[in-house]
Each structure stands twice: as C-alpha cells, then as structure tokens.
Amino acid sequence: MSDATQVATPAAGAPKAEATGASTVAPGAQAAPAAVKIVARDVNVFYGEKHALKHVDLDINENEVTALIGPSGCGKSTFLRCLNRMNDVIDICRVTGSITLDGSDVYDPSLDVVQLRARVGMVFQKPNPFPKSIYDNVAYGPRIHGIARSKSELDAIVHHSLERAGLIKEVHDRLDQPGTGLSGGQQQRLCIARAIAVNPEVILMDEPCSALDPIATAKIEELIDELRENFTIVIVTHSMQQAARVSQRTAFFHLGDLVEVGDTEQIFTNPRDSRTQGYITGRFG
Numbered sequence: 001m002s003d004a005t006q007v008a009t010p011a012a013g014a015p016k017a018e019a020t021g022a023s024t025v026a027p028g029a030q031a032a033p034a035a036v037k038i039v040a041r042d043v044n045v046f047y048g049e050k051h052a053l054k055h056v057d058l059d060i061n062e063n064e065v066t067a068l069i070g071p072s073g074c075g076k077s078t079f080l081r082c083l084n085r086m087n088d089v090i091d092i093c094r095v096t097g098s099i100t101l102d103g104s105d106v107y108d109p110s111l112d113v114v115q116l117r118a119r120v121g122m123v124f125q126k127p128n129p130f131p132k133s134i135y136d137n138v139a140y141g142p143r144i145h146g147i148a149r150s151k152s153e154l155d156a157i158v159h160h161s162l163e164r165a166g167l168i169k170e171v172h173d174r175l176d177q178p179g180t181g182l183s184g185g186q187q188q189r190l191c192i193a194r195a196i197a198v199n200p201e202v203i204l205m206d207e208p209c210s211a212l213d214p215i216a217t218a219k220i221e222e223l224i225d226e227l228r229e230n231f232t233i234v235i236v237t238h239s240m241q242q243a244a245r246v247s248q249r250t251a252f253f254h255l256g257d258l259v260e261v262g263d264t265e266q267i268f269t270n271p272r273d274s275r276t277q278g279y280i281t282g283r284f285g
C-alpha cells in the first residue's frame, strides 16, 4: 500500500473485480455488478429548523469502500450516522425518507437498534478504547451480544479480531494491559478490532485517520483495503488522496446535497458537476 502522503494508486482505487481477483471473467464478458447492501432514498435530516441533509439518494455496494467527501459542514457525518441510527441519540435530530439494509427498513420502529449497530459497526475520528484491557476491549461486544459460548471461544474471537485488525503481533503478549496505553494508531486498530469482533456486515468510519500520523494512517488504509473483502465500508474523509486510495466509489456532498456519486476514478478524473470539480481541484473546501 502506498505511503499516506502519496496520491492515488491504481491498486487501491481499482474497480472491485480487478482488486478481488475476479479478473478470471472471460474476455469480453461483463463482470457481475456489485450487490447493493444499503439503499438510501430521499433522506432528509433536520437539526431543529436546520435542514442539514437534503433529499439524498445513495446506494452503498457490498464489499466495497464508499468514500463520503465534501467541505466541512456539508453533511457527511450526518449521513453516516443515519446508517446505524446514531442520530437517534441527538434530541433535536429528525430523519425522514427511507434507508434499507439488505432490503429491511433501518428505521422500522420495531427494530432493535442494538442489533442494528452490531450489524453496522462504527469507528470514530478519535480512537476511543474503553478504559479496560486490550482483551476486554475486543471481548466487550461478543460478551454483550452473547456471541461466545465458552472462554476458549471468546479467546479465539479476540485473537482473530486483533489479527484481522493487523494488531495481534504487536499486542499478543500484553492483552491484559490497558488499551489506552497503546499508540494512537494502535488504539485505532484496537477500535477496528472491537468493531469486527461482533462480526458486523458494514463498518462506518468517520475520519478514522484524522488523529493519526502518516505511517499509522497508511496502516489503517491498508487494513481498510483488506477488510472490504469481508465487510462493506463507508468512510468519511477530508483527504481526497485518502478517498482516492481506499475507495471504489465516492460520493461528493455540498451544503447538504449529494451532488455526485460514481466510481472513485471517474469522480477524481472526470467529475460531471462543476461543484465536484471545484472541490477536487481545491477551489473551495
């Protein structure tokens, strides 16, 4: 994976079929289109009187990384939080429209939001490990969801999750040490391991690298590229280079509107809307 300070590499931004080895498709044959995991239709979000997100229609493809980009305050995080109903905890927030996950209504009043958030996990901007041991941070979700039937099963989940988050080598001999004692980049990978431990289908990442140095950022980006094999990922980022490196699709938001969505390569090389063009060329933002 490229260094975080470099610009887009074709490898990370390459279309899914190529990156997953599906290039065995016969010459001339069409690769199967990606399955759609999440469908958002006419989504509006209001904070009191403020109309923060306006009539957003967006499909999120399975086993792809979708990047949400746009200037500060355009509604990226607001949209991300709609996907696992994190906006529910904001009193003045009202969401209208429809969001489905595998065809089921995310806003169905009878839906258990704890179960939803197990399916749609989240990693935040600032690494936020619990004030617990490394082991207990990762074991927390499986314990509350009753995923492991025995201590050895829980041990295996913790180990496997840390392995998938690329952290096991660094922490295997100190699982009983506090998670808060790790470096920032390690803490963020611990948070990713914690999210993975409950075996989610979707992982939402809200600027997961903004508090990290370039080397830690490169590790997380590499990890994101690996994780998409098993998970659907939606990432909010202020870094266009990062969006270009890690995502297959990019959605550009501006003043609460979803202006344009498309293959990452198209968005960055041939945007259709002048506002997208203006943003990616640094004219505003």
Ligand SMILES: Nc1ncnc2c1ncn2[C@@H]1O[C@H](COP(=O)(O)OP(=O)(O)OP(=O)(O)O)[C@@H](O)[C@H]1O
Residues within 6 Å of the ligand: 047, 050, 052, 070, 071, 072, 073, 074, 075, 076, 077, 078, 079, 090
């Ligand atoms: N809890 C809240 N209460 C009131 N207004 C909010 C709240 N959260 C966000 N907003 C407003 O909604 C709009 C969209 O905010 P949001 O955080 O989604 O944007 P963003 O694109 O993620 O911004 P940034 O890149 O700066 O994180 C902004 O005008 C913001 O001030």
